[in-house]
Amino acid sequence: MHSALVTLALSAAVSATPTFTQIIEGVAGFAEAFQYPNFINVSAAGNYTGFAPDIVGRLDITDTYTGNELFTEYVFGLFTTMANKAANNETILIGYPQNQTVVSLGIEPPMAFASALALFNWGPAIGLVPVQIDSVLRFDDNAQVSQWDGILRRFAWTASTLEPAIAASVRAELKINGTDQEVLQQRAAIDICTAHTQYCTGANVQYASQDDCMDTMLNKKTFGQWYQIGEDSVICRYIHTGMVAYRPAVHCPHLSVSGGGMCRDRSFAVDATTQFALPMIGDNSLAALTALAGSHRRR
Numbered sequence: 605m606h607s608a609l610v611t612l613a614l615s616a617a618v619s620a621t622p623t624f625t626q627i628i629e630g631v632a633g634f635a636e637a638f639q640y641p642n643f644i645n646v647s648a649a650g651n652y653t654g655f656a657p658d659i660v661g662r663l664d665i666t667d668t669y670t671g672n673e674l675f676t677e678y679v680f681g682l683f684t685t686m687a688n689k690a691a692n693n694e695t696i697l698i699g700y701p702q703n704q705t706v707v708s709l710g711i712e713p714p715m716a717f718a719s720a721l722a723l724f725n726w727g728p729a730i731g732l733v734p735v736q737i738d739s740v741l742r743f744d745d746n747a748q749v750s751q752w753d754g755i756l757r758r759f760a761w762t763a764s765t766l767e768p769a770i771a772a773s774v775r776a777e778l779k780i781n782g783t784d785q786e787v788l789q790q791r792a793a794i795d796i797c798t799a800h801t802q803y804c805t806g807a808n809v810q811y812a813s814q815d816d817c818m819d820t821m822l823n824k825k826t827f828g829q830w831y832q833i834g835e836d837s838v839i840c841r842y843i844h845t846g847m848v849a850y851r852p853a854v855h856c857p858h859l860s861v862s863g864g865g866m867c868r869d870r871s872f873a874v875d876a877t878t879q880f881a882l883p884m885i886g887d888n889s890l891a892a893l894t895a896l897a898g899s900h901r902r903r
């Protein structure tokens with residue numbers, strides 16, 4: 605009886621959600637969490653409270669991730685890894701969000717469009733670099749994000765522009781010569797294979813030895829373009845160097861020759877046309893669009 609009443613009360617309470625206020629709190633909460641050093645604790649918690657348990661999150665330069673824990677690893681864990689490397693004076697190939705300001709925002713339940721101008725910290729050698737992040741977010745009845753379409757605006761251009769400076773930092777750090785791409789590949793290969801040796805043990809081993817891993821990263825895979833962070837590239841394997849510490853069974857395969865279903869060849873046609881299960885359009889707009897389409901048909 606008691607639990608039936610509670611269920612009834614809850615269902616009544618969520619019937620008009622998510623509200624404008626809940627959504628703006630969700631957007632502001634994320635902006636707060638997604639900056640240094642806050643993202644380190646979020647990543648340590650394992651699941652971000654603002655994401656729904658079955659969130660589907662897509663980041664244009666990488667992949668689509670299903671489930672809170674996995675998406676939290678890619679959104680918060682990746683940058684924790686980069687911040688840790690930078691603190692250890694390692695040249696980092698991808699910066700982490702130092703802070704950010706929301707510069708565009710529109711809310712129409714259950715949707716929000718938010719654009720944040722972030723400053724990414726690329727470590728002491730490079731410093732702070734502007735990266736604008738566009739997000740289309742759908743919130744569920746618990747006011748958690750259930751679908752996320754994220755775009756790191758001009759990311760490939762940004763990273764290409766920084767490449768000579770990052771390469772110079774790697775040459776100085778590792779005392780090596782080579783083209784920009786060669787030295788970036790060397791830095792990534794060392795990180796990948798060191799992480800593999802440290803965390804991918806027992807049933808999670810992907811390579812016979814560190815040398816075998818290095819040979820694969822330097823001679824059998826290409827570094828990849830900056831838009832190929834979710835493809836069969838060395839840069840894709842590099843972003844998993846921290847994740848193998850959290851969940852070796854899940855992430856060690858992403859360092860492997862096959863890429864474990866994550867660092868793999870992708871179809872442009874499929875990626876370019878894949879839609880989310882639920883509409884990424886506000887309820888009122890969707891109803892209005894549907895009505896307009898009907899009136900056009902009737903003319």
Ligand SMILES: *[C@@H]1O[C@H](CO)[C@@H](O)[C@H](O)[C@H]1NC(C)=O
Pocket residue numbers: 641642645
């Ligand atoms: C992170 O968590 C630790 C331990 O609970 C706490 O001391 C610290 O203040 C937290 N840092 C931030 C930025 O919230």
Ligand SMILES: *[C@@H]1O[C@H](CO)[C@@H](O)[C@H](O)[C@H]1NC(C)=O
Pocket residue numbers: 649650651657672673
């Ligand atoms: C995240 O949530 C899932 C589902 O509740 C749970 O299985 C998992 O253990 C959680 N992860 C962490 C690191 O707490």
Ligand SMILES: *[C@@H]1O[C@H](CO)[C@@H](O)[C@H](O)[C@H]1NC(C)=O
Pocket residue numbers: 691692693
């Ligand atoms: C990183 O480099 C700075 C400046 O050279 C130095 O002060 C700091 O101790 C170094 N940190 C580590 C972890 O080596």
Ligand SMILES: *[C@@H]1O[C@H](CO)[C@@H](O)[C@H](O)[C@H]1NC(C)=O
Pocket residue numbers: 702703704705723732
């Ligand atoms: C972000 O951090 C930089 C460097 O500390 C600072 O100059 C800038 O004002 C900060 N911006 C915001 C929005 O906090």
Ligand SMILES: *[C@@H]1O[C@H](CO)[C@@H](O)[C@H](O)[C@H]1NC(C)=O
Pocket residue numbers: 779780781
């Ligand atoms: C890099 O090239 C310069 C010029 O050819 C050479 O003097 C130096 O010894 C090389 N360094 C390494 C680590 O190979």
